[in-house]
Amino acid sequence: MGASEQEDDIGIKPGAIITSGKYNWVVVKLLGEGGFGAVYKVHDSGDKSQEYAMKVEKKLEKRKHSKLKMEVAILKEMNGKPEYAKHFTNIVDRGKKEKYFFICMTLVGKSLDDLKRERPNRVFTMATAIGGSIQCLEAVAAMHKCGYIHRDLKPANYACGLGKERRIVFLLDFGIARRITNDDNELKTPRAQVGFKGTVRFASLACHHNKEMGPKDDCESWYYLLIDLSCPSGLPWRKLSDKNDVMSSKEEIRSEKGLKRFLSDLPLVKTEFVKILQYVDRLEYSDRVDYNFIYELMALAAINARANLDDPYDWEEEGKNKAESFRSRRCQRSLASQKF
Numbered sequence: 078m079g080a081s082e083q084e085d086d087i088g089i090k091p092g093a094i095i096t097s098g099k100y101n102w103v104v105v106k107l108l109g110e111g112g113f114g115a116v117y118k119v120h121d122s123g124d125k126s127q128e129y130a131m132k133v134e135k136k137l138e139k140r141k142h143s144k145l146k147m148e149v150a151i152l153k154e155m156n157g158k159p160e161y162a163k164h165f166t167n168i169v170d171r172g173k174k175e176k177y178f179f180i181c182m183t184l185v186g187k188s189l190d191d192l193k194r195e196r197p198n199r200v201f202t203m204a205t206a207i208g209g210s211i212q213c214l215e216a217v218a219a220m221h222k223c224g225y226i227h228r229d230l231k232p233a234n235y236a237c238g239l240g241k242e243r244r245i246v247f248l249l250d251f252g253i254a255r256r257i258t259n260d261d262n263e264l265k266t267p268r269a270q271v272g273f274k275g276t277v278r279f280a281s282l283a284c285h286h287n288k289e290m291g292p293k294d295d296c297e298s299w300y301y302l303l304i305d306l307s308c309p310s311g312l313p314w315r316k317l318s319d320k321n322d323v324m325s326s327k328e329e330i331r332s333e334k335g336l337k338r339f340l341s342d343l344p345l346v347k348t349e350f351v352k353i354l355q356y357v358d359r360l361e362y363s364d365r366v367d368y369n370f371i372y373e374l375m376a377l378a379a380i381n382a383r384a385n386l387d388d389p390y391d392w393e394e395e396g397k398n399k400a401e402s403f404r405s406r407r408c409q410r411s412l413a414s415q416k417f
């Protein structure tokens with residue numbers, strides 16, 4: 078560790094300088110902490126105007142392989158193919174210190190989860206939910222086409238871009254992604270049993286059943302994301318914490334009655350959303366996903382909901398959101414103070 082670096086355990090503080098071969102990274106602030114480390118906003122000491130995100134992963138004795146390795150492999154591969162690069166951040170630097178590994182990449186904006194929470198009633202407009210979700214599917218479809226699955230799709234792992242890229246949705250966090258093809262580009266034989274991976278709320282049924290996951294499982298998680306972003310009442314299992322209860326709730330929506338109740342808040346897009354779920358449920362581990370079939374249904378859903386996918390996304394109208402949210406809070410306060 079160089080003399081200029083001031084850091085404790087992993088809590089790298091604002092103002093700290095992290096030196097690497099080419100750069101002197103100045104830490105601006107902590108952006109968030111995950112299970113394995115943290116993400117900081119940084120800039121090179123020579124250029125304050127260009128900010129980046131530095132993802133830091135603690136070195137642990139029991140963990141032999143850095144999770145950042147998968148992140149680097151995927152981001153390099155995606156960025157190496159212009160047709161697939163749109164939804165992925167670019168790595169500009171990587172390094173190793175005594176206590177941690179780090180990568181520096183394109184800085185993006187807030188996650189879809191944070192953006193949704195800031196909305197009045199905590200839900201996106203239908204145009205943003207459908208348009209944003211199409212981009213989320215495009216991103217993971219690009220990974221599938223390159224032989225990877227993500228295994229942890231959720232609104233918190235997608236973020237909007239900054240500046241000119243505000244209309245682009247980026248896919249983040251490849252810590253538990255998996256290569257599904259071998260060196261001959263053939264699909265790997267599924268293992269008989271695998272441990273649970275990912276986030277309970279968005280996990281596919283196969284994941285709950287400890288089965289090998291394929292592209293179709295990312296599609297199922299993406300479907301839950303679509304409902305989470307578009308449905309005012311959210312996913313039916315959002316308040317459940319027990320993994321098996323969540324699984325049962327996911328199974329319930331597969332019955333005729335359950336499905337009807339599940340989409341009762343979304344009458345205008347119900348027909349298409351049912352077809353998408355039925356299509357995803359028919360897919361098997363080794364199936365190629367017909368993404369165009371899903372995009373076409375999403376476009377139809379947008380027409381039925383009178384949602385213009387070219388409209389600015391909700392997060393592009395931040396000032397307006399704040400005013401709306403203020404009005405709605407003021408209205409709630411005045412209702413709350415009324416005597417009946």
Ligand SMILES: Nc1ncnc2c1ncn2[C@@H]1O[C@H](COP(=O)(O)OP(=O)(O)OP(=O)(O)O)[C@@H](O)[C@H]1O
Binds near residue numbers: 114186
């Ligand atoms: N390139 C980036 N630019 C801006 N913010 C980022 C970037 N990458 C990650 N973040 C933000 O940093 C925070 C932590 O991200 P990270 O992916 O490490 O952890 P997590 O997803 O919260 O945790 P875990 O992986 O354990 O579930 C999140 O709020 C995320 O939106």
